[in-house]
Amino acid sequence: MSNIFKKTLLYDFYGELLTKHQKEIYELYHLNDFSLGEISEQLKISRQGVHDTLKRCEKQLENYENKLQLVDKFLINKQNVEKIYNYASEILDSFNEDKQSQEIVANRIVSIQETCNRILEDL
Amino acid sequence: MSNIFKKTLLYDFYGELLTKHQKEIYELYHLNDFSLGEISEQLKISRQGVHDTLKRCEKQLENYENKLQLVDKFLINKQNVEKIYNYASEILDSFNEDKQSQEIVANRIVSIQETCNRILEDL
Numbered sequence: 001m002s003n004i005f006k007k008t009l010l011y012d013f014y015g016e017l018l019t020k021h022q023k024e025i026y027e028l029y030h031l032n033d034f035s036l037g038e039i040s041e042q043l044k045i046s047r048q049g050v051h052d053t054l055k056r057c058e059k060q061l062e063n064y065e066n067k068l069q070l071v072d073k074f075l076i077n078k079q080n081v082e083k084i085y086n087y088a089s090e091i092l093d094s095f096n097e098d099k100q101s102q103e104i105v106a107n108r109i110v111s112i113q114e115t116c117n118r119i120l121e122d123l
Numbered sequence: 124m125s126n127i128f129k130k131t132l133l134y135d136f137y138g139e140l141l142t143k144h145q146k147e148i149y150e151l152y153h154l155n156d157f158s159l160g161e162i163s164e165q166l167k168i169s170r171q172g173v174h175d176t177l178k179r180c181e182k183q184l185e186n187y188e189n190k191l192q193l194v195d196k197f198l199i200n201k202q203n204v205e206k207i208y209n210y211a212s213e214i215l216d217s218f219n220e221d222k223q224s225q226e227i228v229a230n231r232i233v234s235i236q237e238t239c240n241r242i243l244e245d246l
Contacts (some may be wrong), residue, residue: 016190044138
């Protein structure tokens with residue numbers, strides 16, 4: 001998993017547990033691509049202070065993941081649901097040749113796929 | 124949702140974020156059914172101290188849920204996956220009458236159901 005992807009997931013899952021101040025600095029740096037200097041100037045705090053806050057945020061996010069493993073679980077669930085989706089696609093494909101009772105099955109399979117999409121949105 | 128069921132889920136999801144001391148008291152009270160007096164005696168702290176710790180734990184767990192909504196998401200995902208599972212069962216049932224290409228489809232559907240079970244275990 002790429003470092004940036006991991007950081008994004010960690011923030012997605014645990015960002016709400018940071019303080020408002022920490023979130024502001026974390027977002028300016030990681031989402032809005034501000035430099036340490038630009039953040040320091042905008043928020044009127046020292047460059048070192050910005051640096052320390054970012055390090056502390058990362059440590060806290062990693063710490064939450066060590067305890068709750070939400071990112072890990074999310075990746076496993078996502079993989080499993082994608083598997084379901086692909087199985088369903090294979091069934092649909094197998095019915096391109098055989099037209100028997102296709103309608104009932106096709107309806108159900110579309111429902112399966114819609115449900116998979118809903119799960120993926122919510123995970 | 125029953126109060127006990129909700130408390131169990133909150134602790135399942137966020138218990139790791141409590142301190143060792145908080146967890147000990149919370150588990151003695153909620154999982155092992157100890158009374159305030161029994162916990163007070165066993166841990167050599169005042170009854171009021173046990174009571175305050177329990178209240179603080181509950182508040183913290185609720186606070187995490189307000190921020191992360193893991194219990195809410197879990198319940199939604201569980202419902203969705205159960206839906207998938209039932210759709211798959213309906214397909215299997217529909218094939219009791221029509222034997223055509225039953226084997227391929229049945230194989231796939233069993234895979235879908237196995238995957239659903241895996242998701243449910245991981246959620």
